Amino acid sequence: MSPKKVVVVGAGPVGSLAALYAAVRGDVVEIYELRPDLRDPDTMPLNFSKSINLALSERGINSLRKTQLDDLVAAVLRETYPMHGRMIHIIKKGKYVQEPQLYDARGKCLLAMDRTTLNKILLDRLETMPNVTLHFSHKLVGVDFRKNLAWLEPLDGAPELELPFDFMIGADGAHSAVRYHMMKCVPMSYQQDYIDKLWCQFHIPPSPEKHFRIPPHYLHIWPQDSSMFIALPNLDKTFTATLFATRDEFAALDKSGSTNIVEFFKTKFPGVVPDLITPDELIKQYTSNAHLPLITIKCTPYHFSSSGVILGDAAHAMVPFYGQGMNAGLEDVRVLFDFLDKYPEDRAEALRRYTEQRTPDAHAINDLALRNYKEMATDVKSPLYRVRKWVEET
Numbered sequence: 001m002s003p004k005k006v007v008v009v010g011a012g013p014v015g016s017l018a019a020l021y022a023a024v025r026g027d028v029v030e031i032y033e034l035r036p037d038l039r040d041p042d043t044m045p046l047n048f049s050k051s052i053n054l055a056l057s058e059r060g061i062n063s064l065r066k067t068q069l070d071d072l073v074a075a076v077l078r079e080t081y082p083m084h085g086r087m088i089h090i091i092k093k094g095k096y097v098q099e100p101q102l103y104d105a106r107g108k109c110l111l112a113m114d115r116t117t118l119n120k121i122l123l124d125r126l127e128t129m130p131n132v133t134l135h136f137s138h139k140l141v142g143v144d145f146r147k148n149l150a151w152l153e154p155l156d157g158a159p160e161l162e163l164p165f166d167f168m169i170g171a172d173g174a175h176s177a178v179r180y181h182m183m184k185c186v187p188m189s190y191q192q193d194y195i196d197k198l199w200c201q202f203h204i205p206p207s208p209e210k211h212f213r214i215p216p217h218y219l220h221i222w223p224q225d226s227s228m229f230i231a232l233p234n235l236d237k238t239f240t241a242t243l244f245a246t247r248d249e250f251a252a253l254d255k256s257g258s259t260n261i262v263e264f265f266k267t268k269f270p271g272v273v274p275d276l277i278t279p280d281e282l283i284k285q286y287t288s289n290a291h292l293p294l295i296t297i298k299c300t301p302y303h304f305s306s307s308g309v310i311l312g313d314a315a316h317a318m319v320p321f322y323g324q325g326m327n328a329g330l331e332d333v334r335v336l337f338d339f340l341d342k343y344p345e346d347r348a349e350a351l352r353r354y355t356e357q358r359t360p361d362a363h364a365i366n367d368l369a370l371r372n373y374k375e376m377a378t379d380v381k382s383p384l385y386r387v388r389k390w391v392e393e394t
């Protein structure tokens with residue numbers, strides 16, 4: 001068969017992995033990404049240099065492994081830090097305690113990893129492949145899936161491009177333009193919600209002796225029902241932390257001024273200020289880092305005929321409480337290419353089967369992610385929680 005021209009829209013983790021899967025199968029792959037190259041310090045906007053530290057799980061690692069590129073998997077794993085369980089920070093009988101809760105009796109763990117680092121490793125690998133071209137600062141502005149034509153706007157002011165393709169993979173995130181244009185030819189069910197939580201990122205530096213300030217092999221949680229603070233370890237002995245709280249709580253903090261931000265943390269999240277973050281740093285980071293919403297999206301189908309498919313957040317953006325948004329997106333890639341390999345002469349059938357199998361799975365992970373907020377922010381505090389978990393597991 002002659003090589004196909006595969007256009008991938010979005011060079012986030014999911015689009016980059018999808019491009020790799022297509023490239024190792026010998027397709028001609030063109031990737032178009034709205035942002036400048038995140039590996040280029042001269043062109044990346046300053047506010048994008050702070051990345052999310054996320055939990056990479058077996059679901060995602062397995063999808064990387066199935067590229068058969070062992071050195072790529074090794075390069076990714078070198079950049080991860082194992083988290084063997086949660087560390088719960090609570091007040092018990094008037095005393096601040098840290099209580100570990102292991103994830104798995106046999107030692108299985110989650111891996112903390114910087115999202116930008118993962119993305120860079122995938123892009124570096126793509127760049128070495130002769131059948132791949134990367135186009136940054138290009139915005140997808142139109143697609144006609146019936147004629148297999150796409151329109152892209154180069155952000156340097158050059159004229160709009162008209163691009164023919166055999167197959168388009170849309171991995172352009174929660175606000176996907178590919179999904180928007182696909183909806184014009186497919187009766188796509190679509191549901192989107194913003195939950196009543198915002199998030200704000202914080203940075204916990206190493207101790208003056210250059211050690212981790214709290215035990216590193218854990219996902220740290222300060223559970224407070226309507227709000228919670230979490231921290232994941234980085235290889236440089238820092239932690240990336242996130243405050244999740246309701247819109248009202250954020251609004252009250254915004255209105256109440258600096259002293260109350262520190263007081264809020266002291267009351268709700270024991271041991272954070274000043275031991276992990278100084279009051280000045282806390283206020284600085286709270287006021288300068290964005291307070292961002294959390295979206296959850298379900299839709300189906302994920303494809304149109306044989307010409308296009310959406311993957312990752314474009315298909316099923318989810319709240320981050322189950323740590324599976326990106327992992328599920330990486331799994332989409334593995335499942336999609338399993339079907340494409342199974343039906344090499346009939347892409348329409350492969351895509352039909354992909355949507356059929358993937359829709360209930362993605363919807364289920366989406367629901368679990370919503371439910372897991374309660375597990376993290378409330379249930380982990382109760383001793384009964386551990387009994388219930390034990391009964392479930394035995």
Ligand code: FAD
Pocket residue numbers: 009010011012013014015032033034035052053054055056115138139140141171172173174175176177199242311312313314318320322323324325326327328329
């Ligand atoms: P994105 O990462 O959003 O990438 C989409 C790309 O498409 C972007 O680079 C964008 O610039 C580009 N693009 C957009 N529009 C266009 C256009 N018109 N033309 C061209 N390009 C375009 N997931 C986990 O698995 N584990 C975790 O622990 C975890 N923690 C999280 C914590 C937080 C606070 C948040 C917010 C998310 C977390 N996630 C986690 C979710 C994870 O970040 C996302 O699921 C993942 O980034 C989705 O990857 P993607 O490639 O599908 O989309």
